[in-house]
Amino acid sequence: MKRRHSPVAKLGHVAAHTPDLDESLWFFNEVMGLQVTERDGDTAYLRGMRDWEHHTLSLTESGKSGVDHFAFRTANEEALDELEQQFEAEGEEITHVEAGEENGIGEAIRVEKFGHNYEFYWDVEKPDAPEGQRSGLRNRVYSESVGNRIAPRRIDHIHVNDPGQNAFDHDEWLRETMNFQLNERFEAENGEYWGWWYAVTPLPHDIAIHREPEDDPTQFHHVAYHLDSLQDLWTAGDICSEHGIEINNRSDGPAMHAITRADCMYVKDPASGLRLELFAGPGYLNFEPDWEPIEWKEETLGGPTNHQWHGGGPTWDGIDYV
Amino acid sequence: MKRRHSPVAKLGHVAAHTPDLDESLWFFNEVMGLQVTERDGDTAYLRGMRDWEHHTLSLTESGKSGVDHFAFRTANEEALDELEQQFEAEGEEITHVEAGEENGIGEAIRVEKFGHNYEFYWDVEKPDAPEGQRSGLRNRVYSESVGNRIAPRRIDHIHVNDPGQNAFDHDEWLRETMNFQLNERFEAENGEYWGWWYAVTPLPHDIAIHREPEDDPTQFHHVAYHLDSLQDLWTAGDICSEHGIEINNRSDGPAMHAITRADCMYVKDPASGLRLELFAGPGYLNFEPDWEPIEWKEETLGGPTNHQWHGGGPTWDGIDYV
Amino acid sequence: MKRRHSPVAKLGHVAAHTPDLDESLWFFNEVMGLQVTERDGDTAYLRGMRDWEHHTLSLTESGKSGVDHFAFRTANEEALDELEQQFEAEGEEITHVEAGEENGIGEAIRVEKFGHNYEFYWDVEKPDAPEGQRSGLRNRVYSESVGNRIAPRRIDHIHVNDPGQNAFDHDEWLRETMNFQLNERFEAENGEYWGWWYAVTPLPHDIAIHREPEDDPTQFHHVAYHLDSLQDLWTAGDICSEHGIEINNRSDGPAMHAITRADCMYVKDPASGLRLELFAGPGYLNFEPDWEPIEWKEETLGGPTNHQWHGGGPTWDGIDYV
Amino acid sequence: MKRRHSPVAKLGHVAAHTPDLDESLWFFNEVMGLQVTERDGDTAYLRGMRDWEHHTLSLTESGKSGVDHFAFRTANEEALDELEQQFEAEGEEITHVEAGEENGIGEAIRVEKFGHNYEFYWDVEKPDAPEGQRSGLRNRVYSESVGNRIAPRRIDHIHVNDPGQNAFDHDEWLRETMNFQLNERFEAENGEYWGWWYAVTPLPHDIAIHREPEDDPTQFHHVAYHLDSLQDLWTAGDICSEHGIEINNRSDGPAMHAITRADCMYVKDPASGLRLELFAGPGYLNFEPDWEPIEWKEETLGGPTNHQWHGGGPTWDGIDYV
Incomplete structure (x- = not known):
């Protein structure tokens, strides 16, 4: 099998709404340690300590909660044009986003696929860290001096909920x-699949789908950031406890998941309800050009040999798209 | 208040029985990574990578499970004599143990206090690690080359169960x-205490008492060993999962406890039922000569600010004394 | 700029000779913790805890030292054919390697480029870990139970020496x-480049070139394996000290390098002289499709803001190709 | 041998002078992450994240550099009286310090021993962390939310220089x-001792002496603080590099020392010249009541089996007493 190259290079960012930007910034910036690139009017732009792009998360105060869109950067400029032509040929309704409509992002296109707001872009600004915060190392953005004891490194992946047949499509x-x-x-005991994990990079996943019951809403479940180490993940749990922030919606701590070999925990911005996964540890990098999907079943996942600490993580409520 | 010095210097060892020594050694030595100092007849003597004494755990195959005794080393030779005189004066029944009856341990005395078999000793052998396993560093016992990816460092503490009034006594x-x-x-909501943590060293505790209902048996709950780091604790959870060994009796992972600020997990030797706590992270060292006991209540322990991941750890079943 | 895709997917393995296979296995397997997939006649095949391929290092006892070849896996089967045609068109002398001539590797081609023995292959076996050593997690190869306290995870990169103009070619x-x-x-003060770091994956580098004086030999400098964490790197230094194995040829410990943001140390197999780099920490993953090479100069590398602990690492002696 | 108890419970604090308090606070507070308890006139009082006492370091701006005194807390109130009587009997010149002369410290006595300014005290304030910074855990002082990525935990030990015979006395x-x-x-090749490490707690040392040539000044060499983990030590080296702060006076990174099994590095406050050691890793805790001093010689310390990375650490220049 010859694997074709994806038109997509990487996950770019998530754009979300919040009813209270100050409270959301308390959560994402002060407590969690994401860096604020810029605050412009009702929108704040954030990124991790090693994110090069202008932002990997934007939060807009708008009186509501929900995800506006998530965005992937294309492999090159032509790939963006080809994607547009392909969507046009398929009869998709394409929204054209002017350069700068989102700070730092060039021309982009948006399509709604299965209820999810996808954005694709090529041009992007990569602003330096502010004077006094930039690392002396040219292969880093921010100096370690700037970080708190969590200090997420980079956006890692997103996870979405699809009801019924939508998940298969x-x-x-x-x-x-x-x-x-x-x-x-993952294949449930009745032979039905309910989870899929995909990558365009060697990460264990850039996007994942969780299948929900037929009548449930299409939702955005979480955005994940990567931490430098297991210790930072543990400290994140510690700091959440200090602030009374529930972990995994269940008051428990960092977990190990079998699927994608994740050391992780889940917390929610109290203002917007947007769920943040903190993802740490080496997990695995997948450089194999002929990878056969790992087929998980109940008996390989759990049972006597249980690699799923904490019963598998968060609850499956997500937030809607706006 | 002038604090008097304790006649005791440190926790020494735990002596337990097992119905199957080979299986117990698979658990404690092969999986958990304790080192075997010596196997002599039906008894194996084990210790951690940085334990100086001949052993900190002994396991005797005897067709039964249970703890024979736990032992404290006295502060000096005179302290052992004075303890003996004191027990005699109090009318305690003292069992004299000849030097070498337990390999590596000199003359010792045993008394049963509130159903627990206490041993006190002064003389002890501190054998070197075997040729090829000893560290080139003279302030270490075993070389890191010898350790597996858990490799407990040293005995840390013991925890026992006392029914009703016995706990107070x-x-x-x-x-x-x-x-x-x-x-x-720890003081429960009704004003009743149910847990006490004591030390003769700057460790958060050398021995702790858990109060059980009046009619429950007096039991030994667990012996704890200290690991070098949080990562080793996490790996221990990982390795337990590989072997189908339940963590905390609940299939969950490493936990953070508020009391004694413990990063920990609990597992049981499948043969003997003896519970092993793996204890890691910095916790705290208490050098204060005028320490006022920390008084925990439900509201400081849990509630909205929850520092008790995993609901507080293990179940409270222990094993009997034999 | 449209980045073209490389015909290469990933670094595969290094094949080296040793005058004493037992001593080399003591070093790479017993001390360093690489796993032996297979020992077949005079050749041993090794890999890391998370390497899927049959081997990432082979050692052949042959009375001499040196590197036989290093190998890259192509992006797909067609890419191997196209590479062959391209080399033929360029008049390169191609050596065809039959499937199985190297255990686990299918048909391959070899060309000597600038004195380096390159191999390219597509077909490869991915044997499971032996019974009792395989992880219960299907996205892992070996169980953590198997590893020592170093236990390299996967092959990371290679580094070669090119004299004079060869480096530029x-x-x-x-x-x-x-x-x-x-x-x-890296550009020296006189405007001359002496180091280049390349990747076909998001790793900081898969292969690097070090420029040596005109009359020096073309050499293989080191093969690097990735460790799970900084702590494992530190322990590796500790274990090397126990065995009297010199670190960085200089008796010093783990280092941080500015270029590629490496936490690393260098040791040599005493039998073959093959240098092994242990590489740890998060470094950085480079997902940027429009990356501009970082241009290091003396003043950004060292000087008052020095990110080069230990003066830049190992000495630059490599070993020859055989 | 019956070990007598020391009149001293623990190391308390170091009081130093600085020509520039703002610059010293930039170093100790902003960069290194010590917490400021209080700034009162020309003096700032600092402590680590887990230090209970009012301060473990004080810095007074006075136009000069140097150590005013270092202080030990006695085992109890009577021990302070007995020490005073003992010093009087020996004809020592005793300086009486009124309660509150140093903020947070009760009545104290000072004596100059071998040129070092020793202070002993019993009464001390243990102020809580400020509102919003205190941990919800009652066995901690500051919340992890407050710490930077170094965030020293507690004072660990001091090290002083004694010329010639003074060291033996x-x-x-x-x-x-x-x-x-x-x-x-440590005993040099010529049979002369040049280093001694002492403890009144289970720490590897609370105070150490370095012997200098006969005509050298009596000096204070460094004060050490303990970090939570090796990773924090590594990050400390990283952050020093960002600020151009030399490590070990030698531009190298964290080191492992054989003596006291230290993972450590040394940096100097650019304003006062006071050297700070960051000390991490488990080292060893010494609970043995009958410890025989480890006798280091050149051949056990270095040579082929070298546990002294970085050539043994810092240079031996200290600062004078004022």
């Missing part, structure tokens, strides 16, 4: 049209 | 007679 | 013909 | 009069 589109590599999937 | 004896420092205690 | 070939991405390079 | 006094336990010492 979304899966097929990601694999067949977008050429994302399916790294792992 | 045991508490008073440890404080008043033995001059152990009470570092922390 | 090699650089051009890697960028222009092989479409490797140049991530970082 | 100081050694005898610490052992014989003060009942400090000698844990390790």
Whole structure:
């Protein structure tokens, strides 16, 4: 099998709404340690200590909660044009975003796929860290002096909820049209799949789908940032405890998940309800050009040999798109 | 208040029985990474990578499970004599143990206090690690080359169960007679205490008491070993998962406890039922000569600011004394 | 600029000779903790805890020292054919390697480029870990139970020495013909470049070139394996001290390098002289599709703001190709 | 041998002078992460994240550099009286310090021993962390939210320089009069001792003596603080590099020392010249009541089995007493 290259290079950012920007910034910036690149009117732009792009998370105060869109950067400029032509040929409704409509992002296109607001872009600004905060190392953005004891490094992945058949259609589109590599999937005892994990990079996943009951809403479940080490993850749990922030919606601590070999925990911005996953540890990097998806079943996941600490993590409530 | 010095210098060892020594050694030595100093007949002697004494755990195959005794080393030779005189004066039944009856241990005395088999000794052998396993560093015992990815460092503390009033009597004896420092205690909502943590060293505790209902048995709950780092604790959880060994009796992972600020997890030897706590992270060292016991209540322990990940750890079943 | 895709997917393995296979296995397997997949006649095949391929290092006892070849896996089967045609068109002397001539590796081609023995292959076996050593996690190869306290995870990169003009020609070939991405390079005070770091993956580098004086030999400098954490790197230094193995040829410890943001140390197999770099910490992952090479100069590398602990690492003696 | 108890419970604090308090606070507070308890006139009082006492370091702006005194807390109130009587009997010149002369410290006495300004005290304030900074955990002082990525935990030890015979006299006094336990010492090839490490707690050392040539000044060499982990030590080196702060006076990174099994590095306050050691890792805790001092010689310390990374650490220049 010859694997085709994806038109997508990497996950770019998530744009979310919040009813209270100050409270959301308390959570994401002060407590969690994401850096604020810029605050412009009702919108704040944030990124991790090693994120090069202008932002990997934007928060807009608008009286509501929800995800506006999530964005992928294309592999090159032509790939963006080709994606546009492809969407046009498929009859998708394309929204054109002017350069600078989102600070730092050039011309972009948006399409709604299976209820999810996808954005694709090529041009992007990569602003330096502010004077006094930039690292003396040219392969870093911020100096370690700037970070708190969590200090997320970089955006890692997103996870979305698809009801019923949508999950299967979304899966097929990601694999067949977008050429994302399916790294792992989960098959329930009744033979039904309910989870898929995909990557366009060697990360264990850049995007994942969780299948929900037919009548449930299409939702955005979480955005994940990567931490430098297990110790930072543990400290993150510690700091959440100090602030009374519930972990995993369950008052428990960092977990190890079998799927994607994640050391992780989940917390929610109290203002917007946007869930943040902190993802740490080496996990695995997948450089294999002929990877066969790992097929998880109940008996390989749990049972006597249980690699799923904390019963598998968060609850599956997400937030809507706005 | 002038704090008197305790006749005790440190926790020494735990002597337990097992119905299957080979299986117990698979658990404690192969999986957990304790080092075997010596196997002599039906008894194996184990210790951690930085334990100087001949052993800190002994396991004797005897067709039964249970703890034979736990032992404290006295502050000096005279302290052992004075303890003996004191027990005699109090009318305690003293068992004299000849030197070498336990390999590596000199003359010792044993008394049963509140159902627990206490041993006290002064003389002890401190054998070097075997040729090829000893560290080139003279302030270490074993070389890191010898350790697996858990490799407990040293015995840390023991925890016992006392039913009803016994707990209060045991508490008073440890404080008043033995001059152990009470570092922390827990008071339930009804004003009743159910937990006490004591030290004769700057460790958060060398021995702790858990109060059980009046009609429950007096039991030994666990022996704890200290690991070098949080990462080793996490790996221990990982390795337990590989072997299907339940963590905390609940299939969850490493926990953070508020009391004694413990990063920890609990596992049981499948053969003997003896519970092992792996204890890691910096916790705290208590050098204060005028320490006021920390008084924990439900509202400081849990509630909105929850520092008790995993609901507080293990279940409270222990094993009997034999 | 449209980045073209490289015909290469990843670094595969290094094949080296040793005058004493037992001593080399003591070093790479017993001390360093690489796993032995297979020992077949005079050749041992090794890999890291998370390496999927049959081996990432082979050692053949042959009375001599040196590197036989290093190998890259192609992006797909067609890419191997196209590479062969390209080399033929360029008049390169191609050596065809039959499937199985190296255990686990299918048909391969070899060309000598600038004195370095390159191998390219597509087919490869990915044997499971032996019974009792495989992880219960299907996205891992070996269980953590198997590892020692170093336990390298996966092959990371190689570094070679090119004398004089060869370095510039090699650089051009890697960028222009092989479409490797140049991530970082170093320019000395006199305006001359002496180091280049390239990747076909998001790793900081898969291969690097060090320029040596005109009359020096073309050499292989080191192969690097990745460790899980800084702590494992530190322990590796500790274990080397126990065995009297010199670190960095200089009796010093783990270092931080500015270029590629490496936490690392260098040791040599005493039998073969093959240098092993242990590489740890998060370093950085480079997902940027429009990366501009970082241009290091003396003043950004060292000086008052010095990110080069230990003066820059190892000495620059390598070993020859055989 | 019956070990007598020391009149001293623990190391308390170091009081130093600085020509520029703002610059010293930039170094100790902003960069290194010590917490400021209070700034009162020309003096700032600092402590680590887990230090209970009012301060463990004070810095007074006075136009000069140097150490005013270092202080030990006595085991109890009577021990302070007995020490005073003992010093009087020996004809020592005793300086009486009124309660509150140093903020947070009660009545104290000072004596100059072998040129070092010793202070002893019993009464001390243990102020809580400020509102919003205190941990919800009652066995901690500051919340992890407050810390930067170094965030020293607690004062660990001090190290002083004694010229010639003074070193031997100081050694005898610490052992014989003060009942400090000698844990390790170093004997040069010519049979002369040049280093001694003592403790009154289970730490590897609370105070150490370095012997200097006969005509050198009596100096204070460094004060050490303990970090939570090796990773924090590494980050400390990283942050020093960002600020152009030389490590070990030698532009190298964290080191492992054989003596006291230290993971450590040394930096100097650019304003006062006071050297700070950051001390991390488990080292060892010494609970043995019958410890025989470890006798280091050149051949056990270095040579082929070298546990002294970075050539043994800092240079031996200290600062004078004022």
